[in-house]
Amino acid sequence: MDTTPNREAPAVRMRGLRKQYGAVAAVDGIDLDISHGETFALLGPNGAGKSTTIEILEGYRLRTAGEVTVLGVDPAHGGLDWKSRLGIVLQSETESGVMTVREQLLHFAHFYPDPRDVDEVIAAIGLEHKARTRISKLSGGQRRRVDVALGIIGRPELLFLDEPTTGFDPEARREFWQLIRSLKDEGTTILLTTHYLDEAAQLGDRAGIILGGRLVDVGPVDRLGGAEARVPIVRWRDRAGTAREVRTEQPAELVASLVRDLDGEPAGLEVIRPSLEDIYLDLVRAAGAAAPDAEEAVA
Numbered sequence: 001m002d003t004t005p006n007r008e009a010p011a012v013r014m015r016g017l018r019k020q021y022g023a024v025a026a027v028d029g030i031d032l033d034i035s036h037g038e039t040f041a042l043l044g045p046n047g048a049g050k051s052t053t054i055e056i057l058e059g060y061r062l063r064t065a066g067e068v069t070v071l072g073v074d075p076a077h078g079g080l081d082w083k084s085r086l087g088i089v090l091q092s093e094t095e096s097g098v099m100t101v102r103e104q105l106l107h108f109a110h111f112y113p114d115p116r117d118v119d120e121v122i123a124a125i126g127l128e129h130k131a132r133t134r135i136s137k138l139s140g141g142q143r144r145r146v147d148v149a150l151g152i153i154g155r156p157e158l159l160f161l162d163e164p165t166t167g168f169d170p171e172a173r174r175e176f177w178q179l180i181r182s183l184k185d186e187g188t189t190i191l192l193t194t195h196y197l198d199e200a201a202q203l204g205d206r207a208g209i210i211l212g213g214r215l216v217d218v219g220p221v222d223r224l225g226g227a228e229a230r231v232p233i234v235r236w237r238d239r240a241g242t243a244r245e246v247r248t249e250q251p252a253e254l255v256a257s258l259v260r261d262l263d264g265e266p267a268g269l270e271v272i273r274p275s276l277e278d279i280y281l282d283l284v285r286a287a288g289a290a291a292p293d294a295e296e297a298v299a
């Protein structure tokens, strides 16, 4: 078997990736390339197959079928050199033990050929004041920050973040986004799963929506769902009290004509620009409704 890294390949390449757990197809034929230096957000509801996909890429799970390379190497056969080029923040928290934050980071830094400075990483995650505190005495959100610190201490080329900010308070999330942007500026490739659509919008160059183990849409975050999905919606009630809804690129024109026709303010008037969350929920609903033929929707 050839395990020589292919340096021409994208940072992550999947073709026909499948993972079967008995009768459940957790991942059901994913094709995707992620470029070097790209931040890619994987979105999808609970049980969609995000973690399974990421864990296959990390080498923690074996695939049932398909081709995968991560930094040019098949993760099923990645050695220590390959692992040292990855940073991994799993969904579950790291065992806390009795070590302090600083001790834990120093301990892990020794496993890598070119680790980051421990105190700089502690500052980057905003835990300077807890550096000498035992991890078992930290709050859930603070422990999660330690997980992120452990993921970046080895100066990874490719960073996997599985729901990294779950449990963060709003300020900590914003600080975390800043940290991720600085890693991106250094050229780090990042694959992130998240349930927070604003996080995907803030960080992702592109995002993919995974549903029932299939990618139902992939693209720049501001183009997910296509142009049609972003067309404003005007809602009102007509004279008979019936709810009306029209999608139009010229909502002001429509509202003006309604005011003229009704000779006054339309009842229950709303002009809505679909948010990323609306678009995501529409995609999830549409793909769910089309589930038996979902192959056609796979990007």
Ligand SMILES: Nc1ncnc2c1ncn2[C@@H]1O[C@H](COP(=O)(O)OP(=O)(O)OP(=O)(O)O)[C@@H](O)[C@H]1O
Pocket: 021, 024, 025, 026, 044, 045, 046, 047, 048, 049, 050, 051, 052, 053, 091
């Ligand atoms: N070890 C396992 N054995 C059997 N089934 C599994 C196993 N791990 C995951 N699954 C199933 O595979 C499917 C995908 O799970 P996965 O954890 O990848 O989803 P997810 O998108 O990461 O969800 P969440 O957002 O809840 O983390 C689910 O139906 C899950 O029940």
